[in-house]
Amino acid sequence: MTYDLEIHIEELRAEANHCDPAERAQIIAELDEARAALAAATAAQDAERAGEPPH
Template identity: 85%
Template sequence: MTYDLEIHIEELRAEANHCDLTERAQIIAELEAARAALAAAIAAQDVERVGEPPH
């Protein structure tokens, strides 16, 4: 799952560099959401490995 999110983030970054300003704002918002989802997925994996929440 994290690999797919990483690919999606890279695609959004590339797309943000080649669009107009209005479209860029929307892509940046999507990029931030994807980064948050990636961070949550990584945290969930860490919990599964350790069995307790990170400190």
């Protein structure tokens, strides 16, 4: 899941750099949402790993 979010973030960053100014605010908002989702997913994975015994 985090890999997909990372790819989506990179796509949004590229799109934000090459779009017309009218679309930029919407893309930046989507980028902020994707970054927040990635942070939440990463935190959830870290919490799951903390409960596992070392391998």
